Amino acid sequence: MTNDEFKILFTGPMGAGKTTAITALSDQECVSTDVVNTDIDQCDKEMTTAALDYGFIDIPGGGGVRLYGTPGQERFRFMWPILANNAAGVIVLLNGEHPDLDSHLSVFVDAFWEQGAMPMVIGVGRLASEDFEIIERITDTLLERHISPPIFSVDVREKDDVLLLVEALLCQIEVNEMGMMQA
């Protein structure tokens, strides 16, 4: 990665919408390393990411933003720190209606939070528009552990929702750049 580029990481369990989100943003076709999904219990889809998803946003005047998606299954967890290396921030995507939501939250936030050093945004999908209870429950769960990233209800099929996650991440990156850490 060159000096005129930075990296945004998308992570979360299988089926949370990482590939969809990267595809929504990327200038080029998303590069995926899909394999046949053998974990139908976790997510009912034919293919899933084994190594990474990759997209790129070209910035006029030079440079760009690399978008990486981690594999969602924990058996490919060895890829997570590799992909997180040098990332400017991480977007955690969760499936709000998955029965293992709490477990997913814990696994992916723990893997990337880094005591708040890594700017993080959480997007929870598949929630009814009026359903704020799950967002509040997630907020409370994380607060008990002194973790307080922004959490949004999103539909990653809607580009505006993906842009919201990116904007919330950029705002945090900017603040970190200012040296605004807790005095």
Place this chain on the structure above:
Amino acid sequence: MPISWIVETMRKQRLGFVGLGDDTASACLSMLKIMDGRSEVDWSHSDPDSADVLMISCDQTDETQRWERSGKPRIVVYHGNQQKPASPFILQHPFRVMQLLSVLDEVAGTLSSGGTSLSHSPAQVAAPSTSVSNNVSPFWLSLHEAVNGNVTDPAGLLVSSSSHGVLYFKPASQRFYASKALFRQLAAGSVELGPLKSTAEAVPEETVACPLFSLCWMVSRYGATHLAPWMNPEGAFHLKRWPSFGTLEKSRTHLSLCALMTKRPLTREQIQQVSHCSEEELDRFINACEMSDLMVFEEAVQVPLPEAAAEEGKGRFGGLIKGLRSRLGLSA
């Protein structure tokens, strides 16, 4: 808390007592002092002759009957063991500051609209319009009391009337309930709410719920037009966490404010310097966060901004972020 700037712009009204016991009159005078600057108008005590509004006992004496014929607006005070008076404005003794404030604002709202609805029942009185001055709306005041536990029954239900329907609030769960249409009107800023009052009603089934912060944000645009008077404008403000956005407008300004204010305590001047947010928008944001118990105040801590904070776009990713925003159409 200096609130003289609020009072200076207020309409003045005089309140006269008729037939109230010494204890009641004394309590009312104390309450008027507590309310100073928090009502829509500046209320002061006067003799009944020169009063604009009378606070009158429901006891039928020669004195009260004489003043009933005066034609002046009356707030009738009655005791729990007495029959509820058939009057537009009533107070059951003993009453609390918020109840007095609420009824005074109802009277003021009616007077300012020409007094044509003085004969209506309290439930029919339209929600008082908020002043265009630097003021705190009766709803915002009553919500402040409610979220701070200053309600008769914290487990009970409160209700606020508006011209577009009724809003319910459960202090215990910090949930609001109303029709979707009313929430839409509130989000659009096209409806104002009267003060919250206790009710024995149940929440109607057809209502939907709304969390505290979302509602606070919706109504903060007219709840308090500047920093609420109970907050120290010279203090440092620190967000405990990002708000639950819900129906909040997800603008870059608000996201930036959240990102900044969750990092460390900052004064309003510092926040404005870094975020370039308007004073009005910032105060509205702080008011909503404070009402939702998301805000921590620090009176003395005022750490200077890091030098990098003043150098917009100069960080490692500064230029890239600007370019990315432009590329994605995210520029403010």
